[in-house]
Amino acid sequence: MRTVLVTGGTGTTGRRVAAFLRARGVAVRTASRHPAAGDDRHVIFDWADPGTFAAAVDGVDRVFLVAPLSDSDPASAVGGFLDAAVAAGARRVVLLSASAVTDAPSGLGALPPLVRARIPEAAVLRPSWFMQNFVGSHPVAIGIREHGRITTATGRGRVAFIDPDDIAAVAGRLLLGEPIPDGELVLTGPQALSYDEAAAVVSEVTGTAVHHTSITVEELTAAIEASGVPHAYARVLAEMDEEIAGGSEERTTTTVQDVTGRAPRSFRDFLIDAHRTRSAHSAPAVA
Numbered sequence: 001m002r003t004v005l006v007t008g009g010t011g012t013t014g015r016r017v018a019a020f021l022r023a024r025g026v027a028v029r030t031a032s033r034h035p036a037a038g039d040d041r042h043v044i045f046d047w048a049d050p051g052t053f054a055a056a057v058d059g060v061d062r063v064f065l066v067a068p069l070s071d072s073d074p075a076s077a078v079g080g081f082l083d084a085a086v087a088a089g090a091r092r093v094v095l096l097s098a099s100a101v102t103d104a105p106s107g108l109g110a111l112p113p114l115v116r117a118r119i120p121e122a123a124v125l126r127p128s129w130f131m132q133n134f135v136g137s138h139p140v141a142i143g144i145r146e147h148g149r150i151t152t153a154t155g156r157g158r159v160a161f162i163d164p165d166d167i168a169a170v171a172g173r174l175l176l177g178e179p180i181p182d183g184e185l186v187l188t189g190p191q192a193l194s195y196d197e198a199a200a201v202v203s204e205v206t207g208t209a210v211h212h213t214s215i216t217v218e219e220l221t222a223a224i225e226a227s228g229v230p231h232a233y234a235r236v237l238a239e240m241d242e243e244i245a246g247g248s249e250e251r252t253t254t255t256v257q258d259v260t261g262r263a264p265r266s267f268r269d270f271l272i273d274a275h276r277t278r279s280a281h282s283a284p285a286v287a
């Protein structure tokens, strides 16, 4: 095996994919715009600068692909990148998409058909919402930490939140060369929870009361916009909550079990670990 390129290599999923593969002796090059602390096999790579593609794909036969989120037409940059990767010898690409993203002529939905068309061995991962959103710097985590409140437009809709370690384990196995399963690779945790139920688990694990408030899509759009996000994108994000309210994420799948041979981690176990890690570093609360 030659080198595996992990784009988004400093992000939530990419750095876990890189760690998974390196722990198994695979040569991994991580890529993103900023240097990765302590990672001397990182290359500076910018989706907005095609001049950075050649060095990233040199000697690469497999790619973990995290697309440019802020780009309204990501297929343009990703198409050029895939051409460079194929010319360099890449045969397999594992694309990180999302359960909320379906195939479409433009936007993020254009990427799965593009990757399938250009790459001999293409896998499209469609994870549900990340458990990681409840810790760290995500707006949900900030709401918990600063206000003891989660604000969404999801109503009573449920989401089968997934641990990013489980996504990385699936991606890692496929990048090791395991057969790509047929059909949609929708990745979920073991249980679908409403945000009310998730808030109750956070309260129980941290010992600090956390509440969920569901507001309208219009109110959420305005709130996201007030945090500096352009109106159109704020609306897109708020409408994703509306989909959840309608039941779009209320499902669990066996994909993590099927590919990795073990069950996905529960939300409670994820939070307990996150809380323990934070406590060990003397940080306040889980989020």
Ligand SMILES: NC(=O)c1ccc[n+]([C@@H]2O[C@H](COP(=O)([O-])OP(=O)(O)OC[C@H]3O[C@@H](n4cnc5c(N)ncnc54)[C@H](OP(=O)(O)O)[C@@H]3O)[C@@H](O)[C@H]2O)c1
Binding pocket: 007, 008, 009, 010, 011, 012, 013, 014, 031, 032, 033, 034, 035, 045, 046, 047, 048, 066, 067, 068, 069, 096, 097, 098, 099, 127, 128, 129, 130, 133
């Ligand atoms: N959060 C969720 O609940 C959820 C659920 C399902 C699917 N997803 C999908 O997950 C993906 C995000 O993955 P993630 O959460 O692992 O990433 P993340 O933590 O948001 O990090 C983004 C990564 O992309 C890199 N990056 C950003 N802009 C870049 C650019 N212009 N050129 C090159 N690299 C760039 C960043 O590194 P630098 O800053 O160093 O460039 C970083 O490594 C999205 O496609 C999203 O749709 C998320």
